Amino acid sequence: MHPSRALRQYQKVNSHAQISEASPHRLVQMLMEGGLDRLAQAKGALARGDIAQKGLMLGKAVDIIIGLRDGLDAEKSGDPAYVQQLDSLYAYMTNRLIEANLKNDVQIVDEVARLLITVKQGWDAIGEPQPAL
Template identity: 75%
Template structure:
């Protein structure tokens, strides 16, 4: 068996196990981590001139941010204004990543990554209920 294929299969099984055992709070953290990973990988693809890979990774990052946005609908909070601000921020991130893809601009990816890191650090500071 191909060792790289075996490693990917192990990682896939391991990530499925982590997901099935994760709390809703941890799932959000994992999504944010995945988005940041895809952005970093997209920058690498960009620097190598691998346009198809860059586009695929930015699309995955946008999909993750879209998932985070959709998850806001399920939040139970009295602070609707905060949810609307976060929704607008996620929308901004998706638009900026689309522009980064079109312009092949790693600085825009850095901007979005910094925003997501800020949101994630706030989320990380909230202890699971």
């Protein structure tokens, strides 16, 4: 087996293990990290002029943000106004990435990355929910 193929297989298995053991809080963090990774990869593809790869990576970033948005439905216990604002922000980010893809606009990708970083910093600051005693 080629070494790079073996590494990809290991990463795939390791990733599945991390996901199966992760708390819901950690899963959201992982989605946000994955979204930021895809945005960085899209920027790299744009810099190289690899339009197909740019489209693929932006599509994956959109899918991740849609997944985060869908996860808000499960967050019924939170502040409804906050959940609505976050839902609107995710919708905005999705629309901006579609525009970035159409226009090959790295500035829009950067804008969405900054927004996602801000949301992630807030999420990270919350920390894991502690079980009731």
